[in-house]
Every structure is written in C-alpha cells, then in structure tokens.
Amino acid sequence: MxxxxxxxxxxxxxxxxxxxxxxxxxxxxxxxxxxxxxxxxxxxxxxxxxxxxxxxxxxxxxxxxxxxxxxxxxxxxxxxxxxxxxxxxxxxxxxxxxxxxxxxxxxxxxxxxxxxxxxxxxxxxxxxxxxxxxxxxxxxxxxxxxxxAVLTEPLTIAEKAIEEIQRIQQRFPWTTSMKRPLRAVVLGAGPVGLLGAMVLIHSGFETYVYSREAVEGHRAKLIQSIGGKFISALNAALPDLVKQVGGIDLVYEATGASKISFELIPFLGVNSTFVFTGVPGRKGPILVDTDLLMRDLVLKNQLIFGTVNAGKESYQSAIAHLEIFYKKWPEALPAxxxxxxxxxxxxxxxxxxxxxxxxxxxxxx
Ligand SMILES: [Zn+2]
Ligand SMILES: [Zn+2]
Incomplete structure (x- = not known):
C-alpha cells in the first residue's frame, strides 16, 4: 500500500x-x-x-x-x-x-x-x-x-480546552446566573482557532478572533458568518483589541506564537483564564515584565494553563458538536x-x- x-x-x-x-x-x-x-x-x-x-x-x-x-x-x-x-x-x-x-x-x-x-x-x-x-x-x-468528520481530531484540542475552562469557571458561585456573556479572545484563525471559536460561540461566549489576516478576507467572513467578531492585527494593535472587546474573560491561544501571547497577558481581566494550545518553535528569549505578570496573576485571580491532545470524552464531544455545527453552519463548517x-x-x-x-x-x- x-x-x-x-x-x-x-x-x-x-x-x-x-x-x-x-x-x-x-x-x-x-x-x-x-x-x-x-x-x-x-x-x-x-x-x-x-x-x-x-x-x-x-x-x-x-x-x-x-x-x-x-x-x-x-x-x-x-x-x-x-x-x-x-x-x-x-x-x-x-x-x-x-x-x-x-x-x-x-x-x-x-x-x-x-x-x-x-x-x-x-x-x-x-x-x-x-x-x-x-x-x-x-x-x-x-x-x-x-x-x-476529518475535522474531529483538530476539534478535540478545543473540546479538551473548553471542558477544562468550564470546570475552572465552576469555581465562581455565580456561573449559572451570569449577568453578561463571557468575552473570549481567540488568538489565531487557523483550524484549531476557528474550530475553537465555533465551540466558544456555541457555548455562549462573546467571541473575538484576533489574527493577521485582512478584515475583508475569507477567514474574517467565515467568523462573522458564525456570529463571531474578527479583529485584524493589521489594523488593531493589542490595546485596540482590548478596547474593542471590553474586559477579556478568556484567551484561547491557537497561534503557537509566544510573543503576542505574552504581550496580551497584561490585558487580561479580573478572574480571567488564558489557555495555551500552541507549541512554539524556539526562537530565543524575549523580555517579559515578570513582576507585572505575577502581580496581576495574584491580584486578579488569573489562571494560565496549557493543554495538549485529548481523551476519549473529547472525541465524543467533538463528534457531537460536529453534528450540531453542521446543521447550524452548513456552509461555514465545510468551508x-x-x-x-x-x-x-x-x-x-x-x-x-x-x-x-x-x-x-x-x-x-
Ligand atoms: Zn494536527
Ligand atoms: Zn503515562
């Protein structure tokens, strides 16, 4: 063969x-x-x-x-x-x-x-x-x-991450009676980012995808067609992104780019979560204000974690989600x-x- x-x-x-x-x-x-x-x-x-x-x-x-x-x-x-x-x-x-x-x-x-x-x-x-x-x-x-169905495996990455986020959210006694939707930023508009955005939107997050593509591009239209908001890094620096989003409750990183990720961390909101899914190549050290990072982590109850691969449950939920997404977004998902x-x-x-x-x-x- x-x-x-x-x-x-x-x-x-x-x-x-x-x-x-x-x-x-x-x-x-x-x-x-x-x-x-x-x-x-x-x-x-x-x-x-x-x-x-x-x-x-x-x-x-x-x-x-x-x-x-x-x-x-x-x-x-x-x-x-x-x-x-x-x-x-x-x-x-x-x-x-x-x-x-x-x-x-x-x-x-x-x-x-x-x-x-x-x-x-x-x-x-x-x-x-x-x-x-x-x-x-x-x-x-x-x-x-x-x-x-070939999208199942890349979707399991998002499934595992979001299962963990939902467990983390349960530390707040008010999660079942939120006064506003949580705001999520997806870093990157590759397959893992776009599939992650679908799960987040479907789970009720107000979802912003931040990426280097142009606002008139294919990916931007795709994100808008599923109810997400696309913000292009070409026209919006991180402070502009943060202003457009309002407070950030969650960052779902799907770029594998450590620099932009660590630059975004100081903009995280109170009680927020940052999840890394990308594996960057080693390009040498960058400067990070560790005092600021540590102060924020403590004083704002922030949580940063990484996730890799997925268990059986995530495969099952990915398949169940694909069925829902295919009905809900019959054009965007196959696109x-x-x-x-x-x-x-x-x-x-x-x-x-x-x-x-x-x-x-x-x-x-
Ligand atoms: Zn892969
Ligand atoms: Zn083992």
Missing amino acids: KAICVFPKQKKVQLMEVESPNIQTSTQVKLKILEVGICGTDKEICAFQYGIPPNGSDYLILGHESLGEVVEVGSQVTQFKPGDLVVTMVRRPCSDPECQACRAGRQDFCFTGQFQERGIKQQHGFMTEWIVDEEKYMNKVPASLRPI LITGKFSPEQYENLLLKNPGGIKNLITFSN
Whole structure:
C-alpha cells in the first residue's frame, strides 16, 4: 500500500510502497483510510524538528488527523462493523504501572512522557491506505458527517480546552446566573482557532478572533458568518483589541506564537483564564515584565494553563458538536476544508506552503 513516510536520519520525505497491516488480535479493527488532514505538526515533522519512527524502523508513516471506514473486525469487536466511519485517536499510553494518567485511560495527561502517538512518536500514522488499531482507540462517526468528520481530531484540542475552562469557571458561585456573556479572545484563525471559536460561540461566549489576516478576507467572513467578531492585527494593535472587546474573560491561544501571547497577558481581566494550545518553535528569549505578570496573576485571580491532545470524552464531544455545527453552519463548517489532494501531491502540501485553512490528502474515493 501507499504511505507517506518521513526518514528523520536521512532527512527525506517520500511516498512509497509499504506492507499493509493485518488484524493481529480479536479486539482490533482494520480501516480503509478515506482522508487525512494536514497540520502544522506534520510540516514540523517533515522539517525534521521532531517525529520518531517506531522501534526498528528507519521511517515514520505520517498523519494523525484521520477518517477511515471499517473493512474488517476482530471476533471480539462489539462496537464496529464493516462500513462504519471511524476517527482513530492519536496518543497511546505509556507502560509505567505508576502512571496514573495512562492507567486511567487519560494518556493525554501522561506523567512519564513515554506515551506514543500515531504519526508523530514511535507509531506509524494514518497517511496510508489501510490501518489496524484496537477498538478502544476508535470513535464511530455518523454517516451524515462524512464530508467533515476529518475535522474531529483538530476539534478535540478545543473540546479538551473548553471542558477544562468550564470546570475552572465552576469555581465562581455565580456561573449559572451570569449577568453578561463571557468575552473570549481567540488568538489565531487557523483550524484549531476557528474550530475553537465555533465551540466558544456555541457555548455562549462573546467571541473575538484576533489574527493577521485582512478584515475583508475569507477567514474574517467565515467568523462573522458564525456570529463571531474578527479583529485584524493589521489594523488593531493589542490595546485596540482590548478596547474593542471590553474586559477579556478568556484567551484561547491557537497561534503557537509566544510573543503576542505574552504581550496580551497584561490585558487580561479580573478572574480571567488564558489557555495555551500552541507549541512554539524556539526562537530565543524575549523580555517579559515578570513582576507585572505575577502581580496581576495574584491580584486578579488569573489562571494560565496549557493543554495538549485529548481523551476519549473529547472525541465524543467533538463528534457531537460536529453534528450540531453542521446543521447550524452548513456552509461555514465545510468551508474550513479548503483543498483535497492525492497522495502524489505530498511534496507541495508538506514541504511547501500551499495556503488554505485545512488541506486533506484523500486516499480512497
Ligand atoms: Zn494536527
Ligand atoms: Zn503515562
């Protein structure tokens, strides 16, 4: 079968023939891969910044944002049958008996760092024609979501973040009787930012997306069409952003840009939360007024946290949200998918910058 493979030692990326996997245990499921989304992580792996092949292999099959169709199930598989659409989870638990997170099935909180990730760390990914995995890592998707279900994995990032934010909000006894909607700023209008904005808007936040695109651009229109407000960094510096928003209750960072993020922190409101989802490349230290930051954190009851990956619950809520969003925003949601390409076009997609919001590689038609 065809697979898009990264050779970190030889520093090369290529489409090649590899052996297709077979079901090995009674609890496994075999999928035909339909579509795989491409994201910044894939490009960073193709730039050899990270990405670790499985033990004994000199290459890693790329891809972690997938949609597949069941073609075969093991004898003890109960939840899936051939024809079902499936989104497979990315992270696999470490083997340390002391890792409470992994032992509780929450490898997204793994303590040891010895977890594995399909398409990223020590397990082959989904940019190929067939995959096999354990039933417990798979999530069934309704057939009606076929055109957009590949957005499930990037949406889980927002789902986990917002589940945590909602728990944090519960520290306030008045959360159920708010006098005004909470105001959220989304930093960045990439797929994680736009999907995050959808969850925030749907959850009742007054949502502002701040990004470098122009106000008359495609992304700005998309945000306005779902009831969000777009503020362009081209016309509004941070103080202007803050003035337009009023008080900021929440920042959902989805840029991977640390400088703009830390510059925004001094503008956070009282009792506010700042969540980081991006992983910046290392570009050298920047100056931050740590006294101001610490004073504000304390005197304004602020909370800053980071979140990575997602658990089963977040996959389930992402799929449930996609069903709602698809009905509520039948044009805006599919508009996040800006291009579909064949595996042969991998070089343009992974090694160059073809633009667009979410580009897909299509493996089966
Ligand atoms: Zn991704
Ligand atoms: Zn662990």
